[in-house]
Amino acid sequence: PRRSQCKIIIATSLMWILIDFMLLLYYTAPCVGPNCKDNEAGKDAIRRMIDKANEWINVLPEEKKQIDIPRPVNLDAPGEMGKPVIIEPEMKEEAERLFRINEFNLMATDRIALNRSLPDVRPKGCMNKVYPKNLPTTSVILIYHNEAWSTLLRNVHSIINRSPRELLAEIILIDDASDQASLEHLGKKLEDYVAKLPVPVRIDRLPERSGLIRARMRGAALAKGQVLTFLDSHCECTEGWLEPLLGRIAEDRTISVCPVIDVISDQTFAYQHGNDPQMGGFGWSLFFKWFPVPRREQLRRKGDPTMPVRSPTMAGGLFAIDKQYFEELGEYDPGFNIWGGENLELSFKLWMCGGSLEFIPCSHVGHVFRKKSPYHFPPGTNYVNKNNKRLAEVWLDEYKNFYYRISPGVAKTDPGDLTDRLALRERLDCKSFKWFLENIYPESSWPVNYKVMGEVRNMGTQQCLDTMMRDPGNKVGLFGCHGQGGNQIWALTSLNELRHDEACLDVARGGPVMMLNCHQQGGNQQWSYNNKTKEIKHSSGLCLDTSEKARDEPSVKPCNGHISQQWELKNMTWN
Numbered sequence: 001p002r003r004s005q006c007k008i009i010i011a012t013s014l015m016w017i018l019i020d021f022m023l024l025l026y027y028t029a030p031c032v033g034p035n036c037k038d039n040e041a042g043k044d045a046i047r048r049m050i051d052k053a054n055e056w057i058n059v060l061p062e063e064k065k066q067i068d069i070p071r072p073v074n075l076d077a078p079g080e081m082g083k084p085v086i087i088e089p090e091m092k093e094e095a096e097r098l099f100r101i102n103e104f105n106l107m108a109t110d111r112i113a114l115n116r117s118l119p120d121v122r123p124k125g126c127m128n129k130v131y132p133k134n135l136p137t138t139s140v141i142l143i144y145h146n147e148a149w150s151t152l153l154r155n156v157h158s159i160i161n162r163s164p165r166e167l168l169a170e171i172i173l174i175d176d177a178s179d180q181a182s183l184e185h186l187g188k189k190l191e192d193y194v195a196k197l198p199v200p201v202r203i204d205r206l207p208e209r210s211g212l213i214r215a216r217m218r219g220a221a222l223a224k225g226q227v228l229t230f231l232d233s234h235c236e237c238t239e240g241w242l243e244p245l246l247g248r249i250a251e252d253r254t255i256s257v258c259p260v261i262d263v264i265s266d267q268t269f270a271y272q273h274g275n276d277p278q279m280g281g282f283g284w285s286l287f288f289k290w291f292p293v294p295r296r297e298q299l300r301r302k303g304d305p306t307m308p309v310r311s312p313t314m315a316g317g318l319f320a321i322d323k324q325y326f327e328e329l330g331e332y333d334p335g336f337n338i339w340g341g342e343n344l345e346l347s348f349k350l351w352m353c354g355g356s357l358e359f360i361p362c363s364h365v366g367h368v369f370r371k372k373s374p375y376h377f378p379p380g381t382n383y384v385n386k387n388n389k390r391l392a393e394v395w396l397d398e399y400k401n402f403y404y405r406i407s408p409g410v411a412k413t414d415p416g417d418l419t420d421r422l423a424l425r426e427r428l429d430c431k432s433f434k435w436f437l438e439n440i441y442p443e444s445s446w447p448v449n450y451k452v453m454g455e456v457r458n459m460g461t462q463q464c465l466d467t468m469m470r471d472p473g474n475k476v477g478l479f480g481c482h483g484q485g486g487n488q489i490w491a492l493t494s495l496n497e498l499r500h501d502e503a504c505l506d507v508a509r510g511g512p513v514m515m516l517n518c519h520q521q522g523g524n525q526q527w528s529y530n531n532k533t534k535e536i537k538h539s540s541g542l543c544l545d546t547s548e549k550a551r552d553e554p555s556v557k558p559c560n561g562h563i564s565q566q567w568e569l570k571n572m573t574w575n
């Protein structure tokens with residue numbers, strides 16, 4: 001009876017603390033709403049709210065710290081349930097000034113509670129899935145250079161609030177030599193703040209700017225968990241995000257898994273979620289791109305929206321991998337600097353060397369997608385080119401020469417010493433890049449069985465078909481042949497398309513020659529080349545020609561055997 005009395009006392013006092021907290025929220029919330037004129041007061045109120053939440057956590061006995069930090073009860077507060085924050089017209093100018101610091105709406109994110117609520121965005125079947133009791137533990141590693149306070153801490157709180165405590169070994173923050181200005185909030189203030197959190201948070205600072213690749217490797221070296229979970233530093237984890245990731249790795253430690261990445265708006269910080277997961281691929285220039293899950297994979301998944309999606313590549317920032325397996329695979333190439341290319345290196349390595357890569361539909365994490373990078377890159381080499389050069393030299397086999405024709409700038413870059421990475425590939429006994437393209441990424445635009453590939457030269461004007469750096473959706477151009485590859489490379493594919501990467505030459509009703517996204521259905525994107533007459537004939541029966549109207553664009557006309565309708569398709573050599 002004594003014991004139970006004691007329990008009741010603890011329970012009631014806990015309840016009072018909770019009620020206090022709710023009241024506090026209730027009374028402060030009106031000042032932080034979107035209509036609140038006094039902004040400083042609003043910010044103060046938010047700060048008080050968070051401090052209160054932490055106090056609440058700290059007075060709890062050890063076992064009670066397992067309880068979630070309570071989420072704000074006032075759902076009208078800014079950004080709750082992932083709602084957008086709308087900046088008042090009179091604040092717009094200031095908001096635009098702040099926007100430039102991180103290339104996202106700093107005023108908006110600063111108004112949102114650090115433990116804001118989010119909608120449960122998982123497909124229906126996910127909610128009642130049961131995971132084994134003894135899942136591996138994980139260290140969640142966030143890396144950053146100059147991250148904002150509210151994005152970083154909201155990320156941290158979302159991990160703490162939405163992960164089973166027994167699976168979360170720690171959170172590791174790797175500061176990639178943030179600038180002095182950012183250290184005002186990322187320095188002592190951050191240390192003091194995280195010391196109060198109910199989960200071990202370790203901060204490690206790199207002595208000099210290294211870039212996200214070596215920052216992640218530093219995090220991996222410090223990690224105590226069995227699984228490494230990497231996130232960008234401006235993410236928010238949603239309900240149930242962690243168990244399905246760890247559950248999949250527990251089934252097979254050679255699978256690296258990614259959550260479905262939802263969009264947090266860089267303008268309003270609204271949490272937006274798409275319906276279906278997508279797959280990761282890459283174009284001719286090795287730029288990462290998303291594409292819809294193809295039929296072959298839909299069939300394999302038997303229409304079950306909760307089944308993992310096998311993906312050729314990952315976006316790079318958000319994934320989990322068995323720590324020991326990551327090490328066995330040689331982590332990342334430590335010769336990669338600053339930003340870029342590491343996502344493909346790990347993806348290729350996973351597939352070609354015996355592992356695999358999946359998106360897990362039951363795990364959703366939001367990421368703030370930005371339109372441009374806020375960092376200054378240290379002067380010197382073009383880092384992305386150098387990283388891609390190392391990637392190509394080690395992993396692309398003969399396809400590297402194709403890539404160099406597409407990206408002459410990379411071809412000229414010095415990759416530095418590759419001995420260790422080539423030895424690693426040897427040691428891991430990996431399959432070829434051709435195998436990867438054929439078996440793991442058959443949808444790719446890379447040349448696996450093209451008929452001809454090279455420049456398309458007009459015999460009359462000696463100009464070449466040229467993308468003119470335009471995106472799909474625009475007219476194709478004609479430009480003096482320069483023999484440098486790049487934008488003048490076209491492939492006549494086995495589907496009879498004339499394509500440059502994702503763009504296919506397309507003509508509708510005798511109109512202009514457009515570059516449109518390839519649809520693989522023939523029709524307006526179907527062409528044939530006659531080796532004798534040198535004509536390039538469209539499915540409509542018209543022939544590719546120059547045009548009188550504009551010197552820099554082709555047209556289609558009734559075939560007449562004229563020299564302006566004769567084209568040379570020179571097969572370039574690259575393998």
Ligand code: LR7
Binds near residue numbers: 146234288
């Ligand atoms: O020098 C740097 N040091 C760093 O620590 C530069 C960056 N960083 C940090 C940065 O603070 C951030 O946390 O690295 C992380 C990624 O940088 P972002 O947010 O500027 O990059 P991104 O989101 O535009 O880039 C994507 O591609 C990168 C290629 O190297 C990384 O793999 C990013 O992790 C990756 N982001 C994602 O996968 C999220 C989904 C985006 C998509 C598609």
Ligand code: MN
Binds near residue numbers: 232234317367368
């Ligand atoms: Mn990012």
